[in-house]
Amino acid sequence: MTMNASINIKDLSLSFGAVEVIKDLNLDIGQGEFLVLLGSSGCGKSTLLNCIAGLLDVSDGQIFIQGKNVTWEEPSDRGIGMVFQSYALYPQMTVEGNLSFGLKNAGFSKAEVAERVAKAARILQIEPLLKRKPGALSGGQRQRVAIGRALVRDVDVFLFDEPLSNLDAKLRTDLRAEIKELHQTLRNTMIYVTHDQIEAMTLADRIAIMRGGKILQLATPKEIYNRPNCKYVADFIGSPSMNFIEGQIATTATGATFTAAAGTFPLDGYAFDGAPTAGAAWLGIRPEHIASGAEAASRAIRMEATVQLVEPLGSDTLVRVAAGGQRFWVRLDGRVEIHEGDALPIGFNPVRCNLFDKTSEARL
């Protein structure tokens, strides 16, 4: 256990009957860190959050918050505040009632309750709404009140369970920035569950990518984007997803080569995790790391391609091309004029590639 850790999870397991949702999970979260749990639905990320909150009893393992073993503690005794996807505001109470409910339960004096509610309302700019009921608020306002409910309790740890999923796209972007600002102001530890990779990338100090109740990779957003440690993570992060080419790695005296249907390419410049070994592998390249047109000539790996589909996004244009018997997504500048059926040479350098073992799917 590190000294300045906020949360430590040791060998946590949870099963519902015969189904193991989380198995032997270990996780250390630093003081003031913003950690995002990211994964597709059913990966166990919300379950893990509920375990940390104390809303689910764990089958085995221990949870420490601020160095204190809280494995058997009630949710309210753990020093956590939680924000839910559906806001979960008490419909019969006013905003003020919602904010003060937890404080009253904890036995704070009236003056203290009023002071804390006023402070939270000021930070979140919901002062004019205090006398209203949740039914009379918009989605964004409701979620702000929900955050306020965690804020008033002056807790060490904030837990967010997909807080923005019920909002429309524009509001989501705004509130995402507000949550980030809140974290910069408060410097609390925050754990944030989402299936939205953009939320994860923009908010997180570190991202934990989960699958099947396990953490596949725990790293900074940049690390996860640039050096995914397995094919699943590489595929999950990035939109459109990474392009994968199936082939064989061969080692030579000077370095390694990759042989695919489209030809044999040198891998000079690729930083192997260990010594390069020969064998079946996946080569992954992100759409934004593929050069096209005249630029492609300067790349070490080149292919001739034909445009199949054009998706203009304004700032960028996504192009699906066929090359070497498979499809590639390429991200082009938004100003490029291109049409279906055009010939488009593409190329990329090995330093931008990601190699994964064919069977274990681990990074090479």
Next chain:
Amino acid sequence: MADLSTHLQAHAETIPQTRPAAEAQGDRKSGFQPGPRGAKPRKSFSRRNILLYGTLIMVSLYYLVPLWVMVMTSLKGMPEIRMGNIFAPPLEITFEPWVKAWSEACTGLNCDGLSRGFWNSVRITVPSVVVSIAIASVNGYALANWKFKGADTFFTILIFGAFIPYQVMLYPMVILLREIGLYGTLTGLVIVHSIFGMPILTLLFRNYFTSLPEELFKAARVDGAGFWRIYVQIMLPMSLPIFVVAMILQVTGIWNDFLFGVIYTKPDLYPMTVQLNNIVNSVQGVKEYNVNMAATLLTGLVPLVIYLISGKLFVRGIAAGAVKG
């Protein structure tokens, strides 16, 4: 077509100058093309409407005619009833049968009318409804939100209990009440009603509480509220409709009950239904149809009033419990 539209456009553009004239022209003023416009006209006497309303009226009559007969008969004197036309309104309205039914009709040795039975029924119904709903709502809340060990087994047994015929349990219950010294008392009957209402009410409340968002419950737990505080401050204020449903089910069920009333109480304590039966089925003397009708109407009045007062809430609660449960 092109000619027409340009013509209409030109026409539309001239409107500001010739406004009074255009208004006089009616529809054409705002540039609509000739032909159908706006809401489609519907015939009141279409084949569909005749069939629909015809059926509805027939069904209503089917239910209303007996009620009509009862009300009319209860307002007639005996000589007029003997004239035979049961559908005719009374020639001379008299409330004497109602007074007699309420305060003078004889059952057995008592001749103080239905009023005795009415007050017995009130003393049975009110505590039974309150006790059974109070216990069942907490049961349902615990089953829905606090997933305790064996909750599923408990729930299965409960559902099973809801479908066991009452007759099976009549005699064991008599013995049970006798052993605890409550046989033949109103308290005993209240206990019986509370127990027999439990399975279906618990089911009702459990389904309703399950339909409420689970995250509310979680949020309240994070906010440090315990079992009772969540129940009283979070769950109760949100469940008025289902309480109304439970209340109506219980009030009508217990008020209309005959079987338990006749088995578990003594003649002095008979509920209104049992007393009504005794008045109507008495074999001595002349059959006083007007008194019988008035007594029957009096007995049915309480559930009727409850329905009328809370009908809207009842429908809302039934829908909430049924669809999402």
